[in-house]
Amino acid sequence: MSLARRLAVISSAVWLIIGIAFTFLILDSGLEGLASSSGERTRSVLAGIILPGYLISFALIWWTYKGRRAGEIDERDRKVERRATEIATIVVLLTVFLVCIALYDAYVDRGAVPVGWLYIMAYGTIIWVSLLHPMLRLAVDFFGSVDG
Amino acid sequence: MAKATIHNRIRSLREAAGLTQTDLAKHCGCTRQTIIMLEQERYVPSLSLAFAIAHAFSARIDDVFQSE
Numbered sequence: 001m002s003l004a005r006r007l008a009v010i011s012s013a014v015w016l017i018i019g020i021a022f023t024f025l026i027l028d029s030g031l032e033g034l035a036s037s038s039g040e041r042t043r044s045v046l047a048g049i050i051l052p053g054y055l056i057s058f059a060l061i062w063w064t065y066k067g068r069r070a071g072e073i074d075e076r077d078r079k080v081e082r083r084a085t086e087i088a089t090i091v092v093l094l095t096v097f098l099v100c101i102a103l104y105d106a107y108v109d110r111g112a113v114p115v116g117w118l119y120i121m122a123y124g125t126i127i128w129v130s131l132l133h134p135m136l137r138l139a140v141d142f143f144g145s146v147d148g
Numbered sequence: 149m150a151k152a153t154i155h156n157r158i159r160s161l162r163e164a165a166g167l168t169q170t171d172l173a174k175h176c177g178c179t180r181q182t183i184i185m186l187e188q189e190r191y192v193p194s195l196s197l198a199f200a201i202a203h204a205f206s207a208r209i210d211d212v213f214q215s216e
Contacts, residue, residue, distance in 0.1 A: 074177065
């Protein structure tokens with residue numbers, strides 16, 4: 001397996017685990033619980049879950065930089081990365097748009113959106129883009145066209 | 149103008165030269181994965197990589213790559 005693929009697999013696995021843990025914690029605490037003062041522990045755990053994800057991501061970025069210097073990441077890998085970034089940008093923008101519209105539809109009669117949703121959207125977007133990008137790198141690497 | 153399809157003879161030239169994919173990749177400054185994609189004609193290289201590949205076989209670039 002090439003270095004680029006290996007890094008994408010590791011990144012996908014890490015953020016998938018974080019995403020699953022995040023989902024379980026949100027479902028366990030609920031929206032009201034998340035926003036209340038009793039949700040402080042849950043919010044701290046959520047922030048704590050994401051922190052190792054970022055430390056690992058920074059380590060992978062450093063590993064990628066070293067790989068480029070050593071020639072283990074070549075022109076095709078860079079094109080795959082660029083294509084994955086393009087697709088991820090569009091997908092994440094669409095996701096945020098659709099979630100906002102769905103929340104508006106769900107709460108328009110109440111006149112306000114529960115504040116817990118802002119927390120979920122903030123951390124959820126970070127997790128979603130961090131998971132989506134390496135998975136797209138693998139998909140583009142296997143199936144996509146990145147001709148020079 | 150329709151986009152040209154690029155074919156290559158990398159695999160046959162590599163086997164004739166007795167090189168492995170890894171050898172060729174190291175010689176050209178790319179990864180083995182890129183060589184695999186090139187041989188399957190699933191990737192069209194940049195001009196600099198195309199020249200590096202032709203140079204690895206001591207061949208002209210149009211002896212390695214053909215367009216139709």
